[in-house]
Amino acid sequence: MNSDPAEKFSQDDALLRVRGLCKAYARRGNWAWSHSRVESLRGVDLEIPAGESLALIGASGSGKSSLARCLACLEKPDCGEIWFAGRKLALEDVSANPRGRPKIQMVFQDPGLSLNPRLTATEIVTEPLLITGWGAGADRAERAAELLKLVGLGADAGGRLPSQFSGGQRRRLSIARALAAEPILLILDEALAGLDLATQAQIANLLLDLQAERGLTYLWILHDLRLVARLASRVAVMDEGRIVETAPTAQLLRDPQSPPGRLLKESILTTPLWIS
Amino acid sequence: MLSRPPALGAQSEDLLVTTGEAGRVGGRLVASWHSEPKTANPAIALDVVSKELITLLDADLIHINLATQRTEPALAKSWAVSDGGRRYVLELRQGLRFSDGQPFDADDVVFSFNLYLDPKVDSPQRDLLMVGGKPIKVLKLGPYRVEFDFAQPYAAAERIFDGVAILPRHLLEQDYENGKINQAWAISSAPGSIAGLGPFRLKQYVPGQQVVLERNPNYWKVDAARHRLPYLDEIVFLIVPTEDAEVIRFEAGDLDLLEKVGADNYALLEREGGAHGYRLFNLGPGMEYDFLFFNLNDLSAKHLPEIVRKQEWFRRREFRQAVSLAIDREAIVRLVYRGNATPIWTQVTPGNKMWVDEAIPHPARSLEKALELLRLGGFTRRADGTLTDSQGAPVEFSILTNPSNAQRSKMATLIQRDLSQLGMRVNLVSMEFQALMARAFDSYDYEATLLGLVSGDADPNPEINVWTSTGGTHVWALAEVHPLPPWQTELDSLMQSQTALLDFAARKAAYDRVQQIVAEEDPVICLVSPNVLAATKAGLEGLEPSVMRNYLLWNADRLYWR
Amino acid sequence: MKLKFALLGLALIHVLVLGAGFLAPYDPAEQNRDFPFAPPMALHLVDTQGHFHLRPFAYAQIYHPESSAAVPYEIDRSRMIPVHFFVKLAAEGGMGQSGEWRLFGVAPPHRLFLLGTDDFGRDQFSRLLYGGRVSLFAGLLATALSLALGLVLGGLAGFYASLPDHLIMGASELFMALPWIYLLFAVRAFLPLHLGAQESFFLLVGLIGLTGWARPSRLVRGVVLSARHRDYVLAARGFGASDFYLLRRHILPEALGVLLTQAALLIPQYILAEVTLSFLGLGVSEPAPSWGNMLADMQKLYVLESYWWMFAAGVALIPVFLLYHLLADALQQSP
């Protein structure tokens, strides 16, 4: 990590800067005539300073996941620029050259879908190392064990399959895999959704600890504003493929300026409906 | 022979009066074919079924009686030979009419022969009508008299006329002149457009299902009681693609007769026949025989070094003789044909009563003698029993068979085992028929082949192409070998000379010598001749079963239901 | 449980046929020309007098070649043939390996035909065991070949979509439509005359296997098309994984379930395909037995009507098919 150029650029400059990002999907199946384009991102501008926790909120279908995928270089945006750690990402070759990829990783929404059910925990965590050609076999195994321990999975976890873990443990596994690629920016796409409160709290704690330990920058994608309040320092509200409002969390929760922001605030289950 | 019954026919109809008891008129006979007839046109018919159909629809000038295997008058009521056997003048029956009612005369005969001989028509019959490499000349001498000129004396001249169907000029001349004769008389043509002089005429063709023939009202034969033949109103041929299905349908009563049935199914019918009152016919050995031959072609033009190496063995008489001696013909008769076959050592089967040479020896199977012969031929046996040639190479070769012929495949398996007792390693290569033919006749890429041949006629003349070195059916050596072995030279001259010998005894002597050479030299190793087996329902009379095709239906005009 | 049962059963059957060289009393090619179509001989422990014998025995059969009965054999209860265990094979002809140990046998000149004989008097029991080798392994290998081809081609088509997809799927449709019989003729034409038992076995496997990739490839393609968009594939891409890595590690294993189901359906089909191939002369050539060519014998009316024991190969196939069926079922349930 020390030799990475990302370390060298100054703190006042944003770690990630996005300008005018747009992306449209062609929807098609077997049916040639049913081509249609769904504009998912319509010019997104965004900046994340290093070490910050930014939460991206918005109704479903507002383009959050699409933005996350473009930022994690999983998809190629149609237009716009992404600057990361002072370097402009060439959008054409995001999938080529594993070693030269930017250190942006993503933790997926549903680990049930993002962990291959046929691979053991060790295999899953080793995957990024294997792909980037990191170390020898034994080194990788050792590193995998370290990572599993880091996210709080027991010593016996390595040989188990995803289906043999609980929901919370799968989240941990997912985080361990993302960490294996030594990211600077971690995109957490609904990483806490679908968990019991207790587990949610545990995972959130884990992520907060990791951030504190390693100086990671987080881009949270969340739908529960109660979590936003606790986890993010700044919030960006997305609506219909654009970012319509960015503000410090407290300010936004107190007094959202944009209509989508207001709508989101209203939906928070604060006042018990019944007890009153 | 000439007779003029006043009761029948308006003008002078030269009808043929048959002998034998009179039958009952009427009824329908249901028979079967494995495949559909492809055409009713004798000029192009190739397949057996079409030819069988044509023998029922059409008639020839001189006919071979399949029961006696001798010729007898047909459309020609008499003939005269002159010019040392080079000129035949045939007297035709007068007043006959085709099945469509139109009259028949010498013009039809001349038309028919010219059509068959026309190189543009490409009739498969054409070769048959070439004598001494030249076409027969046909001349009309009068309305009912025709002259045929041969380029050289021809022993089997009378037999040439058998099977040459006389066509109605009035129906086909137009097509012939327009160059469309090959498209005429397809099986799907309207029945009314087809006419002949045979006992039946086409009534209906249902594709894939059946062909129905009905009585030809103008047929030119009557029985002793002056009833016009044929007796049967109709013959129906159902298309039944396999023999097993035929047997089942025969047993179910759908079919009235099985013209030819395999030994296994015959045994099945024999077992159940008593209860159903079938009439089973075991006619004894037929004209068909199975044989094994080695590749003796001159392969210098082909690149087949492996086979050339093995030809060193195949060309040794001792080798071929040893193989012949080691084959258990009795086992073939017993296991393949359930006893319904006869072992043979030369090409003429016991079914060919006129030409068979009784003096041919029937050596019993003997491994000792075979091994002795092999030793003389320079072969030795290793300690483990493997036979090796003088170079020390093990004797191993393959036999081609076609899987569609179950009997031959079985035979091959027996031979494989027989020869293994000599220390020969035999591989069986099974290949469907066309591919096998292509190897045997075009590429010569084979070592040994098991085949069957049917003589279409009892006479040796058509066999000339089999036994002379230049013949097209000289299967074991189509690419001629130089120099010819002395026995082949002798075969060539014997076959050539017998064609011109008009004296039967002299011809027989020549042909006996041919048989002897084949038995001694084993260019083809003759194995067995299966019996002709057939079955009919009880009540069908007038049958004169023949060992030649059409076994039961050759005299369909005389068959009747009791 | 189910899985174990199926695997055990299949293993047992395969061990049985692999052990043919010891379990079968005779060489499969040995002809007993004096015993064509002999019926199966029952083993007894108790004789006609009611005496119990520790050593199993069979009664001799007398062949009446002149009899017109369907099965012209008569059991001679006065002649007992005791069965011996661990015997040496007697030398016979040029093919039998003399001196081999066999599990059981009877003293020559007697013969023991547990499942009767075929038209050459060859022991059906021995042929069944030896033939199973060819058929079971041909079915297995041919299926493996088909599935491997289907996996690779279907995987490529599903993964790359667009042009490769069009090409491969077009080809698969072609393959399904083509008249195989012709290709087989053509192939035979190019082959050398001599094919040893092994070569013809691999030829058989190759031919059967090559013809069958179209269906599995289409199924694999379907699976791959959906697997391509799974999150874990996306995640691996996020680490910079190559296409090959994704296919090998994540996408193709997904198709495993489909393939196993296909295997359970294809293996029986392929074992029986040899019946057709024998018809074309492309099957296992004589005198080697296979279940396919043994069943082909049954397809003759007189055999069907008279010699029920010739169906032994068919009966042997039933448990094999059942077990494969069960195996696929069990594998389907435990993804």
Add this chain to the structure above:
Amino acid sequence: MMRFVLSRLTHSLMVLFGVSLLTFAFLKLAPGDYFEQMRMNPQISPGEVAALRAAYGLDRSLPVTYLLWVKSVLRGNLGFSFAFNSPVWPLLKVRAANTLLLTLTALLGSWLLAVPWGVWAAARHGGWLDRVSSLVTASLLAIPDVLIALALLALALRTGWFPAGGMHSLAAESLGAAARWRDLVWHLALPVLALIAGLLPVQIWHVRSALLEVLDAPFIRAARGHGIPPGRLLFRHVLPVAANPLISLFGVSIGTLLSGSLLIEVVMSWPGIGPLLLQAILERDVYVVVAAVLCSTAFLVTGNLLADVLLHVVDPRIRAM
């Protein structure tokens, strides 16, 4: 829809073109030709055979032959049968109709049997009835089609319940329309049964596994929770969803309509395309084979198209894609 159908049609044409080309190539590669069989006849000279080959254009090279054939196909002529000396299409037409009658009936019958059977086996999944059903289907798989056909014929012979092959009784001509129909149905019974016995095991397997998958789905549990009775559950909820793989299978089975019954037709003397094709294949009556293969491919292509359209109608999810 139109565009889809059009694009599929062009694709289909490509497939047909490919099939015809490859079939031709195979034919040329396979040894021997139609006139090879004449060589065994001692009465026909090799020269005569060569002349016939030339007359029928068999001496020409593959590309030339193929181009000539394509030209004649474009003029609406599918080729010429050497054996019948007549155009192929009329030969094929009549027999194809008979084959379709047979195979369509069998297809219909087998689905009518396979669906309830598969449903029944799936409903009793793991029980002993399911096992018995597996045993029956495995046994059916173990018997080659031809053997089934032959055994049925032998049975027909012993019992006299069914005719022993053929399509009509000889007396059919003289019967009234109703009796003729009855006669036809009577003759159809056995070959249809033989075909069904071959089709059934695989179909049952597919129905059963498709059903098992759906029976496990949460929406079926939900429907049960709504108190929907079992019969309605099956027909209204399970089957429509389980139909997708079955529709695809159905589409594929249309492709085998022409070729699937070949050997059974031969054994049972059904006057369909089977005996004609088998003989044409063995005799190398090239154009008959090419035409039959082409027809068969056309069926396959149509079947796939039909399945796609059906899927589109049945499954709204596909429509949305």
Add this chain to the structure above:
Amino acid sequence: MDSLLHVQNLTVRYGADGQRPKSALCDVDFELAGDEALGLLGESGSGKTTLALALLGLLPPGGSVERGAIWFRGTNLVAAGPRVLRKIQGAEISLVHQEPALALNPVMRVADQVIEVLRAHQHLTGQQARAKSLELLAEVGFAPESGITDAFPHQLSGGQRQRVVIAQAIACRPALIVADEPTTALDTAAQREILVLLRDLHHRMKLALILISHDPAVLAAAVQRILVMYAGRIVEDGPAAQLLQNPSHPYTRGLLRCGLPVIPGSAQARRFDCVPGEPPDLAALSPGCAFASRCPERMEVCGVCAPAETRLAQAQRVWCFKYE
């Protein structure tokens, strides 16, 4: 209190072949009045869903009621045959599933799915059923002209699908609706809508409601009384307001600490302080209190035997040695 449902000592075991049996429910005992809204609170694996399925007689294969009874309007559902059950399922007790996307038939139009339920229990003509289904869909907020009635499930949003499921659930005017985590799969806006809808229906239709959730905030929004479950057992039972403000059981307390009351102005990232550890393996429960291993107030007796019910003030019950 007029009791509609009485669950008596219900014990359910799962024992798929070959595996160790799991006791998914153990001596669950509670009553429900005909107009009551009851919340079930607990982590996943605490037996909430098993209870819901048991109430509808829909236990998956391998699951069986070992002892106890479920009395519903005088019928013991545990002992009832399939015919009797079918009369009750969907008609008198209906279930709202967790995942509306999976609970709807993918190839059936929305209105038809509602009609299916109606026809399963009522004899209606096609037209009547259609009219009724439109009425029901209107009741859950779909105007007939919205076109949603003829849509397929995949064309709807998560919230809309859940409304359809609810329309199915109320189709036959049941006496009890069991809603199993009906909002978990939804985003916050839809979550709120559905809760409001359920509460309204409860009021308007006078039906009993059992709402299952792991989120106290969800329950607080919609129910009067809460049962807290842990490892298949009820650990606390009481009126919602009281239980949420003043939890007694250490587990309830821990759980509520994980809850996320919004504290405006305090946007600092902060660690959570709540129940540590993971829920126990139901197949290998030790004797004693199931929560003992995670309990911050564990006593020696907790590891020895299971605590019994202790009644506290105001209809609150708790199962904990602290109060014995």
